[in-house]
Amino acid sequence: MRIGIIGAGQLGRMMALAGIPLGLEFAMYDRSRDVPGAAVADIATGRFDDRSRLARFARGVDVVTFDWENVPVASARAIARIRPVWPPPRALEVAQDRLSEKRIFERNGIAVAPYAAVDTAADLERAVAALGAPGILKTRRLGYDGKGQVRLVRARDARDAYARLAGQPLIYERLVKFSKEVSLIAARGRTGDVETYPLAENVHTDGILAITRAPWPDTRLQRLAERNHSRLMRALGYVGVLCVEYFVERGRLVANEMAPRVHNSGHWTIEGAVTSQFENHVRAVAGLPLGSAAPRGHAVMVNVIGAKPRARELLGRPGLHWHDYGKSARPGRKLGHVTFVTGGRASRDRVARQLRRRLIPQR
Amino acid sequence: MRIGIIGAGQLGRMMALAGIPLGLEFAMYDRSRDVPGAAVADIATGRFDDRSRLARFARGVDVVTFDWENVPVASARAIARIRPVWPPPRALEVAQDRLSEKRIFERNGIAVAPYAAVDTAADLERAVAALGAPGILKTRRLGYDGKGQVRLVRARDARDAYARLAGQPLIYERLVKFSKEVSLIAARGRTGDVETYPLAENVHTDGILAITRAPWPDTRLQRLAERNHSRLMRALGYVGVLCVEYFVERGRLVANEMAPRVHNSGHWTIEGAVTSQFENHVRAVAGLPLGSAAPRGHAVMVNVIGAKPRARELLGRPGLHWHDYGKSARPGRKLGHVTFVTGGRASRDRVARQLRRRLIPQR
Numbered sequence: 001m002r003i004g005i006i007g008a009g010q011l012g013r014m015m016a017l018a019g020i021p022l023g024l025e026f027a028m029y030d031r032s033r034d035v036p037g038a039a040v041a042d043i044a045t046g047r048f049d050d051r052s053r054l055a056r057f058a059r060g061v062d063v064v065t066f067d068w069e070n071v072p073v074a075s076a077r078a079i080a081r082i083r084p085v086w087p088p089p090r091a092l093e094v095a096q097d098r099l100s101e102k103r104i105f106e107r108n109g110i111a112v113a114p115y116a117a118v119d120t121a122a123d124l125e126r127a128v129a130a131l132g133a134p135g136i137l138k139t140r141r142l143g144y145d146g147k148g149q150v151r152l153v154r155a156r157d158a159r160d161a162y163a164r165l166a167g168q169p170l171i172y173e174r175l176v177k178f179s180k181e182v183s184l185i186a187a188r189g190r191t192g193d194v195e196t197y198p199l200a201e202n203v204h205t206d207g208i209l210a211i212t213r214a215p216w217p218d219t220r221l222q223r224l225a226e227r228n229h230s231r232l233m234r235a236l237g238y239v240g241v242l243c244v245e246y247f248v249e250r251g252r253l254v255a256n257e258m259a260p261r262v263h264n265s266g267h268w269t270i271e272g273a274v275t276s277q278f279e280n281h282v283r284a285v286a287g288l289p290l291g292s293a294a295p296r297g298h299a300v301m302v303n304v305i306g307a308k309p310r311a312r313e314l315l316g317r318p319g320l321h322w323h324d325y326g327k328s329a330r331p332g333r334k335l336g337h338v339t340f341v342t343g344g345r346a347s348r349d350r351v352a353r354q355l356r357r358r359l360i361p362q363r
Numbered sequence: 364m365r366i367g368i369i370g371a372g373q374l375g376r377m378m379a380l381a382g383i384p385l386g387l388e389f390a391m392y393d394r395s396r397d398v399p400g401a402a403v404a405d406i407a408t409g410r411f412d413d414r415s416r417l418a419r420f421a422r423g424v425d426v427v428t429f430d431w432e433n434v435p436v437a438s439a440r441a442i443a444r445i446r447p448v449w450p451p452p453r454a455l456e457v458a459q460d461r462l463s464e465k466r467i468f469e470r471n472g473i474a475v476a477p478y479a480a481v482d483t484a485a486d487l488e489r490a491v492a493a494l495g496a497p498g499i500l501k502t503r504r505l506g507y508d509g510k511g512q513v514r515l516v517r518a519r520d521a522r523d524a525y526a527r528l529a530g531q532p533l534i535y536e537r538l539v540k541f542s543k544e545v546s547l548i549a550a551r552g553r554t555g556d557v558e559t560y561p562l563a564e565n566v567h568t569d570g571i572l573a574i575t576r577a578p579w580p581d582t583r584l585q586r587l588a589e590r591n592h593s594r595l596m597r598a599l600g601y602v603g604v605l606c607v608e609y610f611v612e613r614g615r616l617v618a619n620e621m622a623p624r625v626h627n628s629g630h631w632t633i634e635g636a637v638t639s640q641f642e643n644h645v646r647a648v649a650g651l652p653l654g655s656a657a658p659r660g661h662a663v664m665v666n667v668i669g670a671k672p673r674a675r676e677l678l679g680r681p682g683l684h685w686h687d688y689g690k691s692a693r694p695g696r697k698l699g700h701v702t703f704v705t706g707g708r709a710s711r712d713r714v715a716r717q718l719r720r721r722l723i724p725q726r
Contacts, residue, residue: 017380020402022674023687023699039383040403274682274704288674292681296659311385311651318655319637324386336386341637 001286002027004061004083006048006075007068008037010325010334011262011278014270015067016040018278024286029057036325037067051078058082065240065285069095069260070142086190086239086285091260094236098140098171098257105255108231112255113247118170121162127172128155137161140169149207151175176254178247182216183265184225185243187280187290188233195280195293196226197273200265202245208332210360212265212301213352214272224253232258241266241281264303264334271321272299272341297341298348302355304336309359314338364649365390367424367446369411369438370431371400373688373697374625374641377633378430379403381641387649392420399688400430414441421445428603428648432458432623433505449553449602449648454623457599461503461534461620468618471594475618476610481533484525490535491518500524503532512570514538539617541610545579546628547588548606550643550653551596558643558656559589560636563628565608571695573723575628575664576715577635587616595621604629604644627666627697634684635662635704660704661711665718667699672722677701 001024005012008028013036016026026041033043044060046053049072058064058079065086066076073096076089094100105112116127117140124137133155139148150161152172162170181204186196198215199222225246233242243263246253266277275283275291283290307329314322317340324336338359340351364387368375371391376399379389389404396406407423409416412435421427421442428449429439436459439452457463468475479490480503487500496518502511513524515535525533544567549559561578562585588609596605606626609616629640638646638654646653670692677685684702692698701718705711 013383017383020376020380020689021684021686022678023685023689025402039388275684283678289678290681291678291683294682315385315646315652315654318653319657320654321384321638322386323384326383326386 001025001063002061003282003285004029004057004064005037005041006054006064006066006071006079008035008041008043009067010036010323010327011067012037013040013325014267014276014278014323015065015262015282018270018276019282019286022279022282022286022288024282027057027061029054036327039326048072049075051075054079055082063285063287065281066092067261087242087260088237088239091236091238091242095258095260096141097169098138099169101258102171104232104235105258108228108235110228110232110255111252113176114174116172118162118172121159121166124158124162124170124172128152128158131172131174133157134175136173136175137165138171138173139165140171147207176247176249176256178249178254180216180248181245181256182221182225182248182253183212183243183245183263184222184229185241185263185266185269185277186226186229186233187241187277187284187293188238189284189290190239190287193290194230194233195275195290196229197266197269197277197293198222198295199225200268202265205360206332208303208305208334209264210303210305211352211356212268213348214268214299214301215295221248221251221253228253228255240284241277264337267323267337268299268301268339268341269293270323271339272296272301297343298345299339299341300348300352300355301337301339302352302359303334304338304359305334306331306361308335364388364426365424366645366648367392367420367427368400368404369417369427369429369434369442371398371404371406372430373399373686373690374430375400376403376688377630377639377641377686378428378625378645381633381639382645382649385642385645385649385651387645390420390424392417399690402689411435412438414438417442418445426648426650428644429455430624450605450623451600451602454599454601454605458621458623459504460532461501462532464621465534467595467598468621471591471598473591473594473618474615476536476539478534478536481525481535484522484529487521487525487533487535491515491521494535494537496520497538498535499538500528500533500535502528503534510570539610539612539619541612541617543579543611544608544619545584545588545611545616546575546606546608546626547585547592548604548626548629548632548640549589549592549596550604550640550647550656551601552647552653553602553650556653557593557596558638558653559592560629560632560640560656561585561658562588563631565628568723569695571666571668571697572627573666573668574715574719575631576711577631577662577664578658584611584614584616591616591618603647604640627700630686630700631662631664631702631704632656633686634702635659635664660706661708662702662704663711663715663718664700664702665715665722666697667701667722668697669694669724671698
């Protein structure tokens with residue numbers, strides 16, 4: 001079976017590395033051939049809104065998935081008329097707009113931060129008056145890694161904040177005073193079977209994921225997050241890996257956003273779980289049974305961002321796993337990640353602190 | 364860094380799958396493009412004795428290794444004048460001839476079965492008279508998976524046995540009454556650093572490896588095998604993964620043969636060890652530090668030979684890992700393997716029995 005992936009970044013690359021051992025074949029579609037996926041698959045090139053090129057690509061594969069949630073929904077729907085597309089285009093559509101994302105969370109009984117849609121300066125003033133400050137004004141579409149966001153410390157910041165993002169649909173959210181950020185990842189197969197990873201705890205730096213530690217053991221919140229996931233996946237007719245990111249606010253889970261794809265906060269599963277998120281995603285998309293998502297010890301994953309240390313130095317620590325995405329260095333760019341898995345939480349956390357000092361620029 | 368692999372079978376494929384995440388690039392050379400490695404690397408084609416094609420291939424990479432121990436030694440030496448070749452061609456030369464293999468074992472104090480070189484019918488009669496029967500007459504070169512071997516039950520079988528293999532250099536070995544077959548795999552880096560996997564226990568069917576279970580816990584024999592390995596690797600100036608297969612005869616290790624490459628009895632290390640034999644081999648060849656060879660639980664690996672079960676059925680057992688080499692089915696051909704890793708020996712052995720019944724034709 002040949003799987004087509006729209007987008008050939010590191011996520012597509014890691015999907016193919018996980019799927020090739022299963023006997024699956026991969027083709028990828030991206031804007032250029034100079035992409036991480038090129039090491040493991042043929043790359044077809046074209047714009048993401050070029051429906052005739054996308055159609056030609058789709059006809060050459062058996063099933064289509066994506067490694068990027070901003071594939072135009074119209075393109076995904078056009079492909080779905082030619083070949084099965086998983087996750088379903090509807091999941092892309094919901095995840096591409098913070099307002100529809102909030103609404104699907106609410107419709108499924110999932111707590112979110114107080115919010116209001118903002119299309120004008122007056123909308124924002126009303127929202128701030130009703131919900132209070134501090135808060136964050138965000139673009140509804142195409143935000144990621146902290147881009148397209150302005151923080152309002154006080155109500156009187158509203159005018160400046162609006163000026164910086166005006167001209168596109170926005171959303172104002174009251175700031176959540178969270179103690180932790182966590183995420184849940186699960187895979188759902190074509191027959192509705194589900195494999196759920198344990199909650200992971202995430203730390204962001206400048207809006208970009210820096211460190212994930214897993215499992216993050218909290219039986220009550222794990223159950224709650226699994227219930228949420230189960231409702232969302234059923235509502236969307238979901239197939240593949242889904243990630244939901246949460247804030248933990250006074251023992252409650254407040255949903256921040258969802259990613260209808262494999263997710264950076266699940267990279268630890270390559271070495272830290274029986275079956276990785278990448279393998280389970282391609283198994284789901286290919287209609288194969290899912291593998292166990294049980295953790296294998298305690299894992300820490302640290303992103304390598306902006307500048308790449310020498311592999312020789314990274315690998316000098318026995319037990320460290322290095323994943324180089326094959327990208328050239330550029331400030332703020334995710335270039336790779338390292339993972340360390342150990343038997344105990346204390347030793348894992350010691351290594352996490354060392355890796356953090358070593359790999360993440362301190363301010 | 365670009366690594367060239369002579370031979371693009373499943374071993375080359377698994378090397379590339381392990382090395383791509385480290386940021387390494389791969390090119391392979393084989394007789395045809397219809398090879399397992401084609402999924403993960405560009406394939407250059409040519410005969411293994413075509414020195415000009417091999418030279419062109421070598422000039423396009425930084426370092427050369429092989430996934431097959433019968434690469435002609437003259438070819439390996441020619442390549443070594445252009446690019447570093449690891450393991451060293453001398454290791455190929457020794458491993459390609461059962462007589463020189465026995466001699467290097469003996470020179471390094473490693474026990475072997477009583478043997479004699481056989482070039483004529485009279486040689487064989489003398490050998491059987493001196494060493495006794497039962498025994499095995501083997502071709503000195505190009506034997507693998509039980510091919511090129513004839514068993515002598517009684518001394519009077521000598522004439523028939525000789526007739527079947529005559530015309531090439533032979534060796535007669537007295538049969539070892541072994542209780543187990545085990546193998547040791549270690550990797551040696553360019554600076555002489557070594558990472559050693561635990562002993563694995565192997566079961567062969569019709570001369571082909573069927574099942575490996577690891578770790579095979581015997582502290583005394585582990586130490587002995589490590590000492591042997593260390594002597595051999597130093598004697599050969601070895602870089603890369605080396606495997607030595609042993610018979611266990613009354614608590615002694617009797618060396619059977621060595622493989623100067625990653626080995627089927629180490630496939631369990633992909634999921635069963637912190638760093639797989641494939642990753643450690645490419646790390647060694649690339650001059651990178653080695654990763655920990657410590658086991659992660661108790662593993663069983665079962666080869667899939669001759670006929671391929673449906674992935675859907677194999678993967679129905681949660682926790683099972685399936686490695687499809689992407690080859691077409693043919694009797695006696697290794698098409699893939701499955702691995703299962705668990706926390707305890709008893710549960711591992713239960714799964715091993717089930718997999719054996721399921722995957723290995725019973726006679």
